[in-house]
Amino acid sequence: MKFETLKSIILLILICFSLLLTVGLWNYQPITDEVGKENENLVEETTIGGEEVKMSSLIAPSQFVFHRNGNHYSFEDGKDREETYKIMKNWTLFNIHTVENRVVPEAARMMEVIFPTNIPAQAIKNIFSLGEQDFAPSSGEFKRIFFSINENGGVDVFFKPESEDAIAYGASLRSENIYQLEELIATTEGVNKQVMFTGDGDKRIFLPSNSVEVSWHILDTTTIPIVPLKNTLFEDPSIVKDIPAPRVEQRLTDSLSNLEVMEGGRRMVFSELLSKPSPQTAMSSYEVLEKSISFINAHQGWTDTFRIGELSTANTSITYHMYQKHLPVLASEGNIHTIMVDYQNGLEKRYARPLVRLEPSINKSEGPYSLSSGNKIIALINESRKYNIKLIEDIEIGYKLVKQSGGYGGYSLIPRWFILENGSWKEVEESFVHEGGMTGAMGTN
Incomplete structure (x- = not known):
């Protein structure tokens, strides 16, 4: 066999081998592709189909009590309570400050907002608009908020904690929101008269009479x-x-x-x-x-x-x-x-x-x-x-x-x-x- 012929045969074999490797690479699917797909599914399946919510929607009052000249009234329907809370969250407070007097106000016209547990004072900014005031307390809490109409026609706001050791805060309500508060206190539709259970003298629990x-x-x-x-x-x-x-x-x-x-x-x-x-x-x-x-x-x-x-x-x-x-x-x-x-x-x-x-x-x-x-x-x-x-x-x-x-x-x-x-x-x-x-x-x- 001539040397030139031998080189041609070897070259042909190499070409065929190269073609086989090329076809193999085209059809090869590495295991990492499957792992990648599993990882993609893992990333996707990390939610259970509910919602993401803000703090202001999770903090909500259990009751609104309207005090008028010694009588107490509260909503018959929980839907009215929720609608009133939406209104309240649009109110603006100013002059937020610590207070020493923790006595419940005795105003003739007052709205008392009761929460199911103690709420940290830092959450006040998540409920109300605070205007330009920078309010960032390090501590304090409240379970009730009192909106009292004072003799000058203004509104005093008192965040009352349950614990005597907790820091308490007061504030004032912007004048443009006072009319809505007065309407709420005066409302006679959709409310029930309440009786107050004082228990051992320290409680303020309101129940429909x-x-x-x-x-x-x-x-x-x-x-x-x-x-x-x-x-x-x-x-x-x-x-x-x-x-x-x-x-x-x-x-x-x-x-x-x-x-x-x-x-x-x-x-x-x-x-x-x-x-x-x-x-x-x-x-x-x-x-x-x-x-x-x-x-x-x-x-x-x-x-x-x-x-x-x-x-x-x-x-x-x-x-x-x-x-x-x-x-x-x-x-x-x-x-x-x-x-x-x-x-x-x-x-x-x-x-x-x-x-x-x-x-x-x-x-x-x-x-x-x-x-x-x-x-x-x-x-x-x-x-x-x-x-x-x-x-x-x-x-x-x-x-x-x-x-x-x-x-x-x-x-x-x-x-x-x-x-x-x-x-x-x-x-x-x-x-x-x-x-x-x-x-x-x-x-x-």
């Missing part, structure tokens, strides 16, 4: 997926394992944290098992409030209407209560009516929330409930051995969620009287009188 009629409702549920919560709560979701455990439907863990699904898949609790090394960090109530909102916003966790219910600086914890039909839900089977976040050293230590979203039922069932008058509730408290008057913090009408019978999956939303005693809401079972057909709708208690 006559019986109250509130509707019950049926609600359906939609399940909230657990995968986005796993992706957002664990530092590295790829190492999380599903380990069977007693008394829970599912337990996800990475050996440092647990995510447990319970109550038939209707509630979850995420908790840190080991404290991460970090310096001891004290948190103010405002920091707990602000940090918890950002934490829940990060995965769009506001799947129903929630508002602040309890805020504890001592325990660095916060609880948000669900609201339905403009009233708080204060009890539920499976405890699906609250979102709770506990902090330790500035980090989320425990996070508990419902895994269902409540929606109006296609059945559209509802009917009237007649609840006892405030006078009857006060008499019951005074006569009963069940309640310790010194421990009573509040008395309120709210809803109880009761699971529908027969595996339907929905809930009955039933109005009841509740008493807040030593930090816990307790249903006043003796107080309600049922009027209207609701046979079979309530499920089992």
Whole structure:
């Protein structure tokens, strides 16, 4: 064989080999492409389909009380309370200052705004417009705001704390907002006369003097997926394992944290098992409030209407209560009516929330409930051995969620009287009188 012919054959072989390598490269899909797709899905699945909200919508009054010449009035319908709060948030305050006198004002015309828990004074700027005043207090709190019309026609504003040790603040209301306040205090439509329960003499709890009629409702549920919560709560979701455990439907863990699904898949609790090394960090109530909102916003966790219910600086914890039909839900089977976040050293230590979203039922069932008058509730408290008057913090009408019978999956939303005693809401079972057909709708208690 001639040398030239041999070179031609070798060249042809090399060309064929090159073509085979080219075709192979074209058809090759590296494993990293699949990993990339998994990572993309991981990034996408970190929200649970709720909303992101601002602090001003989570801080809301539980009651407006209008004082006129020694008589007290409050709204019949919670919707009017919410509309009034929208009006109030557009008011402008000025001359905010600390005050020493903590005595409740005794003005002939006054509006009292009551919140369900102590609110940090730093949140005043999240509720009102402050004009050009730079207000950044380091401490202080309030549970009531008094708007008193003084003898000169101006309005004195007093932010009253529950604790005698907390810093209290006063302010004035801009003149352009005074007319709206006067109209609210004078209103006679849509309000009920109130009776004040003083308890041991230190309380100001207002209840309707006559019986109250509130509707019950049926609600359906939609399940909230657990995968986005796993992706957002664990530092590295790829190492999380599903380990069977007693008394829970599912337990996800990475050996440092647990995510447990319970109550038939209707509630979850995420908790840190080991404290991460970090310096001891004290948190103010405002920091707990602000940090918890950002934490829940990060995965769009506001799947129903929630508002602040309890805020504890001592325990660095916060609880948000669900609201339905403009009233708080204060009890539920499976405890699906609250979102709770506990902090330790500035980090989320425990996070508990419902895994269902409540929606109006296609059945559209509802009917009237007649609840006892405030006078009857006060008499019951005074006569009963069940309640310790010194421990009573509040008395309120709210809803109880009761699971529908027969595996339907929905809930009955039933109005009841509740008493807040030593930090816990307790249903006043003796107080309600049922009027209207609701046979079979309530499920089992």
